[in-house]
Amino acid sequence: MEAGAERFNYMEPTTPSIVYRYHKGLYVNLTNRCPTACVFCVKNAWKMDYRGSNLNLAGAEPSPAEVIALAKAEWAAAPFEELVFCGYGEPTMRLEALLACARMVKTGRAEPLPRTLRVRLNTNGLANAVWGRNVVPEMKGLIDSVHVSLNTADPAQWLELMRPLDPWASTGFEKVKEFIREASMLLPEAVASAVEGPALDSAKFRELAEKLGAEVRLRPRLESEEPR
Numbered sequence: 001m002e003a004g005a006e007r008f009n010y011m012e013p014t015t016p017s018i019v020y021r022y023h024k025g026l027y028v029n030l031t032n033r034c035p036t037a038c039v040f041c042v043k044n045a046w047k048m049d050y051r052g053s054n055l056n057l058a059g060a061e062p063s064p065a066e067v068i069a070l071a072k073a074e075w076a077a078a079p080f081e082e083l084v085f086c087g088y089g090e091p092t093m094r095l096e097a098l099l100a101c102a103r104m105v106k107t108g109r110a111e112p113l114p115r116t117l118r119v120r121l122n123t124n125g126l127a128n129a130v131w132g133r134n135v136v137p138e139m140k141g142l143i144d145s146v147h148v149s150l151n152t153a154d155p156a157q158w159l160e161l162m163r164p165l166d167p168w169a170s171t172g173f174e175k176v177k178e179f180i181r182e183a184s185m186l187l188p189e190a191v192a193s194a195v196e197g198p199a200l201d202s203a204k205f206r207e208l209a210e211k212l213g214a215e216v217r218l219r220p221r222l223e224s225e226e227p228r
């Protein structure tokens with residue numbers, strides 16, 4: 001800290017967190033890029049902080065080797081139950097890096113992380129739209145669980161809530177549904193999640209999620225929690 005900084009309540013910028021602990025998992029902050037600007041995203045209100053971790057990578061996206069090295073160090077300090085690709089940004093914007101990390105775990109090249117370590121992807125489900133192909137088969141055997149932030153059964157409401165960037169606005173909702181359907185067929189676990197609120201028709205949401213083969217998870221808005 002610079003001289004006098006304390007007197008002026010100066011806060012030194014914290015080092016960006018590439019991995020961070022939350023509940024029983026180790027979360028991986030792979031990118032800040034995102035094809036949506038969800039109305040419920042707290043990254044701006046919380047100034048890129050997530051419960052004490054600075055998730056602002058400032059463009060310096062980590063390599064898979066870097067991620068795995070950090071995960072191994074965390075494991076040595078205290079084992080965790082799952083490796084979760086999440087962060088402030090859409091992990092599938094870095095599909096190759098995401099799959100490379102998961103492959104290192106599942107092939108035993110990330111020991112002492114066990115091959116059986118659960119690997120989860122938290123996503124807005126737009127990967128097939130962004131990459132112009134069905135990417136779910138590429139995840140088979142590498143990703144154990146996908147949690148897709150679907151949020152509604154209504155296409156117009158999806159646009160209002162998710163605010164996708166232009167290239168993905170017209171086809172996005174159908175592509176997210178396709179992604180969930182594929183994931184529910186090919187991966188061990190597919191969950192469709194929605195942020196609770198008066199605008200959510202939870203019966204219709206549940207019906208759609210189940211039709212797509214996914215489990216359902218309703219979660220409270222993060223803004224209702226105490227920001228740090």
Ligand code: SF4
Nearest residue numbers: 034036037038041089
């Ligand atoms: S997908 Fe995640 S990071 Fe992207 S805008 Fe939505 S909540 Fe924020």
